[in-house]
Amino acid sequence: EVQVVESGGDMVQPGGSLRLSCTASGFTFSNYWMNWVRQAPGKGLEWVANINQDGGERYFADSVKGRFTISRDNADSSLFLQMNSLRVDDTAVYYCVRSLVAAGGTRWFDPWGQGTLVTVSS
Amino acid sequence: EIWLTQSPVTLSLSPGERATLSCRASQSISNYLSWYQQKPGQAPRLLIYDASIRATGIPARFSGSGSGTDFTLAISSLEPEDFAVYYCQHRATFGQGTKVEIK
Numbered sequence: 001e002v003q004v005v006e007s008g009g010d011m012v013q014p015g016g017s018l019r020l021s022c023t024a025s026g027f028t029f030s031n032y033w034m035n036w037v038r039q040a041p042g043k044g045l046e047w048v049a050n051i052n053q054d055g056g057e058r059y060f061a062d063s064v065k066g067r068f069t070i071s072r073d074n075a076d077s078s079l080f081l082q083m084n085s086l087r088v089d090d091t092a093v094y095y096c097v098r099s100l101v102a103a104g105g106t107r108w109f110d111p112w113g114q115g116t117l118v119t120v121s122s
Numbered sequence: 123e124i125w126l127t128q129s130p131v132t133l134s135l136s137p138g139e140r141a142t143l144s145c146r147a148s149q150s151i152s153n154y155l156s157w158y159q160q161k162p163g164q165a166p167r168l169l170i171y172d173a174s175i176r177a178t179g180i181p182a183r184f185s186g187s188g189s190g191t192d193f194t195l196a197i198s199s200l201e202p203e204d205f206a207v208y209y210c211q212h213r214a215t216f217g218q219g220t221k222v223e224i225k
Contacts, residue, residue: 046216047216113165115165
């Protein structure tokens with residue numbers, strides 16, 4: 001079964017840091033771009049960051065640029081999101097998602113993990 | 123940057139009825155559009171990609187159409203499990219969602 005499982009969500013104070021992890025199984029992890037997509041409580045989906053197959057390309061949403069970094073370990077089929085200088089508006093469920101990138105950019109996101117909740121509050 | 127606008131915001135229908143959801147892009151995106159379903163408390167699920175191709179395991183009552191700037195997701199006959207929020211996506215952009223609720 002193709003699946004991804006996130007972990008690492010927690011409650012942190014504004015200005016704090018947190019590292020999210022994602023473990024993939026059921027597919028050749030090193031063949032795919034990987035992403036983090038978040039969803040604030042009661043809101044829609046917001047793409048956060050992605051990384052290509054060998055980690056040489058990384059892109060970030062403007063809202064997190066300079067604060068978040070994305071990395072991967074293909075040997076362990078793992079994806080990470082290091083979040084620094086966290087703000088209240090970073091509060092969300094963070095999803096780890098595989099994607100297909102081809103002509104036209106990211107064509108689809110699938111599968112999605114169950115998500116991990118990050119709460120930024122004092 | 124391309125924007126995606128979904129309509130309506132909420133669609134109130136009864137089981138067995140046909141649902142038609144719209145997604146409009148701010149400029150032409152060829153057929154590079156996907157649709158997702160999200161039920162309360164669950165992660166999104168890929169339904170349709172490249173505007174009209176059903177993802178693995180998606181029932182035939184779901185269909186997608188369109189190209190350029192106007193796209194449609196249709197559910198031919200609503201089942202109880204289809205009441206959910208639906209999102210369209212192009213590249214890193216998602217629409218704001220359409221909630222299909224029970225009338």
